[in-house]
Amino acid sequence: MAQVLEFKLPDLGEGLTEAEIVRWLVNVGDVVAIDQPVVEVETAKAMVEVPCPYGGVVTARFGDEGTELPVGAPLLTVAVGGADGVAGAAPDALAGVGAGTGGSAASAAESAESSEYSGNVLVGYGTAGPAARRRRVRRDAPAVAAVVTPVAVPAAPPVAVPVAVPAVAQGPVPVISPLVRKLARDEGLDLREIQGSGPDGLILRADVEAALAVRSRPAAPAPAAAAVAPAAGERIPLRGVRGAVADKLSRSRTEIPDATCWVDADATELMATRAAMNAAGGPKISVLALLARICVHALARFPELNSTVDTAAREIVRLPSVHLGFAAQTERGLVVPVVKEAGGRTAESLTAEFARLTESARQGTLTPADLTGGTFTLNNYGVFGVDGSTPIINHPEAAMLGVGRIIPKPWVHQGELAVRQVVQLSLTFDHRVCDGGTAGGFLRYVADCVENPAVLLRTL
Structure with a gap:
């Protein structure tokens, strides 16, 4: 006998509490396989396809595209118990699902779970296994569409699917979220x-x-007052990526006592070194990759800046590896992909990983794993044509290095005025993890490596 089971929006990990429905991948009446993706949602971290742990016929969907749902809210209901059996079941048999009591209902639910439930835990990135192609139920089987009463999985108490009713003066309001x-x-x-x-x-x-x-919306003003009536401003919801960025930046400024120091550096030798490396053949090396190599070595000398603060324990936690984040501007807003284990990568490897993550950011295909776990952030705002900035620390990290544009400027070189390639470097740091001497030492070492890349040879 078929059972109608409710599938709720699962915990997507990383502390995410809600998601927005971007695109439904199935319709009411579709037959779905176990672990088949049924909906694409957008969280504050990334776009995620959510697989359903049940196999059967979709009997209801909850939420239109563009709707935000909290974790635990119903996504859809599925009539399970064998696709063939569901498609050919009689109306009275399906209508009576869940009406029984005692051992018969529990036995039927147990059978449905064992045969049509994957048992996988839907946390983070969904379940494994290939997704089967969905197929439509024959329109001569109206009984499935009529099933609206769900029976919960035996591991939890029975959960009734909310059935919305028109709003009236008294009674329940048809709202789930x-x-x-x-x-x-x-x-x-x-x-x-x-x-x-x-x-x-x-x-x-x-x-x-x-x-x-x-x-x-303001009422239509009288003709005499039309000239002074205030215009209604546009309201843009802070949700998705923009909402997450707003929350993180606000938390950073609220919790972290930050300070910024900066210095101008002559990047002429760095640019010449990059040109020589690329002229030697092989994959091209990016400026960002060279700056990343410099940051990694600077953090090895000043590990205080590769740390975080445990506010509850009142402890500074120095981190053993450098997972380097970098700011990337996309149509969905600012994101910070993370290059894992940046300290063990060569300039070629860093260049390739920066390119991969940047392209994924533009396509909107970054996973939550690509966007989490950073320990230090490199922000190249020079691509926007500006010289300087005071970066906001990417909470819960302890520092961020900002890099302005590299442009020809008058510079005193070897005692003479010359035109050199100059860049401004700025470091915003958490004053709880170190004092100005440490931050200044880090920034000065970075500037020395930019001005004379041979300095890096001492630590290679």
Whole structure:
């Protein structure tokens, strides 16, 4: 006998509490295989395809594309118990699923779980295994579409799928997401006054935001007051990547007592060294890769800056490896991909990894693993045509090195005025992990390596 099981948005790891539905990969009535991706969601970290641990027929979806759902909210329901059996089941047999009591219901649920449930834990990146091609259920089997009462997996108490009803003066409000309820409550909005646009009148976050926009829209001013009536400003929700960046930067400025020091450096010799390396043949070496090599060696000399602060324990934690983040601007906002184990990479390897991660950032295919675990960040804002900046530390790291544009400038070289390739370097650091002497020593070592790359030979 078929069972209708509810699949909820799983914990996607890294402390993520919500995700936005970007694209549904299945429709109501589709047959799905165990561990087949059913929806593509966008978290504050990356785009993720979420696989369903059940195999069967999709009987309901919860949330339109663009809807934000919290972890644990229903995503869809699946009628399980064998695709062939579900497709050919009689209406009365399916309608009675979950109506039994005692051992019969538990036995049926146990059978469904053992045969149509992968058992994989959906945390982080989904489950393993190839995704099977979905197929449509024959339209001559209306019984499946009529199934709306879910029976939970035996490991948890039975969970009823919320069935939305039109809003009335009294009774339940058709809304699932606690985020939607909180938004309405904070804005003093009565959800009973909103007509939901979701399935069966379900109230979505977009419905609440639209109602708020209508409420805040100023009334049409009288002709005499038209010239002085204030214009309504555009409201852009801080969510997804931009929301995550806003939260992280705010936390950085709130928790970290940061300070910044900077220095101008003559990068003429560094640029000449890069040109000589590329002229020798082989893969081209990027300037960013050379700066990364310099940072890695500088951190070996000043390990205080490759650390984090455990505020609860009031301890500085020095980290054993350098996982180097670098700022990358994308259409979705600013992201910081991380080059793992940067200390053990050559200039060629760093160049290749920077290129791979940058392309993935542009395509929006970075995984959560690509965006987490950084211990120090290198920010090349010179690509925007600016000379200097005071970077905000990428919490919970302890420092960030900023690099401005490299341009010809007048410079005193060997006692004479000359035109040299000059760059401004700036270091923002957590004053809890070190004092100005350590930060200044780190920055001066980086500048010395930029001005005279042979300095690196002492530590190679």
